[in-house]
Amino acid sequence: MRYAIISDAHSNWDALHKVLQDLEREGVEKTIFLGDMVGYGPDPNSVVEELLAKADINLAGNHDWAALGWTDITYFNPYAKIAILWTRKVLTDSNRKNLTHLKLMVKDNEESLLFVHSTPREPEKWHYIFTLEDAEENFSTFAEKICFIGHSHYPSFIEKNERGQLAVKPSPLLKLEPGCQYIINVGSIGQPRDGDPRACYTIYDSSLGSVQWKRIPYDVVKTQAKMRALGLPPYLIDRLALGR
Ligand code: ZN
Numbered sequence: 001m002r003y004a005i006i007s008d009a010h011s012n013w014d015a016l017h018k019v020l021q022d023l024e025r026e027g028v029e030k031t032i033f034l035g036d037m038v039g040y041g042p043d044p045n046s047v048v049e050e051l052l053a054k055a056d057i058n059l060a061g062n063h064d065w066a067a068l069g070w071t072d073i074t075y076f077n078p079y080a081k082i083a084i085l086w087t088r089k090v091l092t093d094s095n096r097k098n099l100t101h102l103k104l105m106v107k108d109n110e111e112s113l114l115f116v117h118s119t120p121r122e123p124e125k126w127h128y129i130f131t132l133e134d135a136e137e138n139f140s141t142f143a144e145k146i147c148f149i150g151h152s153h154y155p156s157f158i159e160k161n162e163r164g165q166l167a168v169k170p171s172p173l174l175k176l177e178p179g180c181q182y183i184i185n186v187g188s189i190g191q192p193r194d195g196d197p198r199a200c201y202t203i204y205d206s207s208l209g210s211v212q213w214k215r216i217p218y219d220v221v222k223t224q225a226k227m228r229a230l231g232l233p234p235y236l237i238d239r240l241a242l243g244r
Contacts, residue, residue, distance in 0.1 A: 001030060002026065003029070003113075005034065005184075005201065005203075006019060006031065006032070006106060006186065006201040006202075007033065007034035007150025007190065007201075008150045008151070008187075008189060009036065009037055009189045009236065010036055010038065010047075010190035011040060011041030011190065012047070012189065012190030012218075013046045013047050013180065014039040014219050016047055016189055017049045018216045019189050020028050022216050028203065031054065033057065033114070034059050034061070034115060034150040035059040035061025035062075035102065035188075037051055037058070037061070037063075038063055038064055038067050038084075038087050039080065040063070040190065040236050041083075042222065042229075042232065043226070045206060048091075048098055049095065050162040053077070054117055059104065060104055061103035063087075064102055065096030066090065067084060069088070071227050074209050081238075082232070082233050083195070089239075104117070104124055111145075111206050113147075113148040113189055114148070114202075118150075120141045120147050121137060126151070129149065129183060138169075139160050139166075139183065145151070145176070145181060146204070147182070147184045148202070149183060150183075150185065152193070154187070154194050155213050156168060156185045157174045158186070159182055161177070162180065168200060173210060173211075173212045174210065175210050176209040176211065184202065186200070186201055187213060192243045193239075195242070195243050197218045198215040199216040200215055201213070204242065220241050221241075224241060
């Protein structure tokens with residue numbers, strides 16, 4: 001089975017559209033979206049509709065909950081807050097309702113996979129995994145071979161071997177080892193922060209036992225022009241070109 005695991009589209013329709021085109025070329029059989037359909041970008045309604053039409057599973061992210069008023073946005077940075085308040089205003093009633101149906105965490109027992117936006121530990125609290133200590137805390141909360149996450153917008157592979165040792169694997173292509181467990185951050189489609197402005201997503205091939213990040217260029221300038229026309233914060237517009 002070839003899976004595409006995609007995340008953090010953040011109302012960036014141009015980036016999402018390019019990624020979905022690439023999934024067709026890749027012959028992906030199942031697509032899982034790990035949350036944050038909305039927030040930051042200019043196209044919340046078309047992104048929600050496209051993901052519901054094209055992904056097999058859609059999860060909730062903190063920005064989706066923020067758009068519903070289900071999560072506290074006082075801890076959001078001021079630009080994220082402005083974008084969420086704007087998103088609340090423009091979301092259609094039916095898309096608001098669509099967001100209420102998104103699940104926090106889903107398991108695939110057959111392939112021993114876990115999918116969640118933030119962390120398997122307390123997914124509703126939107127913790128981050130930035131360090132190996134953060135990862136260690138989370139490895140103890142799930143039994144599946146791989147846990148796929150998003151949320152930080154930094155793609156990363158963390159491996160835990162049979163002796164319980166953790167390591168970060170830097171290559172864009174990871175061969176899975178028997179007896180090891182993994183936490184894999186699939187990166188962000190709509191607002192990458194690892195210094196590469198191209199959309200990022202991950203392909204998992206269960207028969208090859210491999211996971212691979214892919215980077216897909218899209219028309220950043222066009223997305224920025226849409227954001228400018230809508231009066232979204234310049235900080236959010238500029239960061240798209242930098243991938244920061
Ligand atoms: Zn996000």
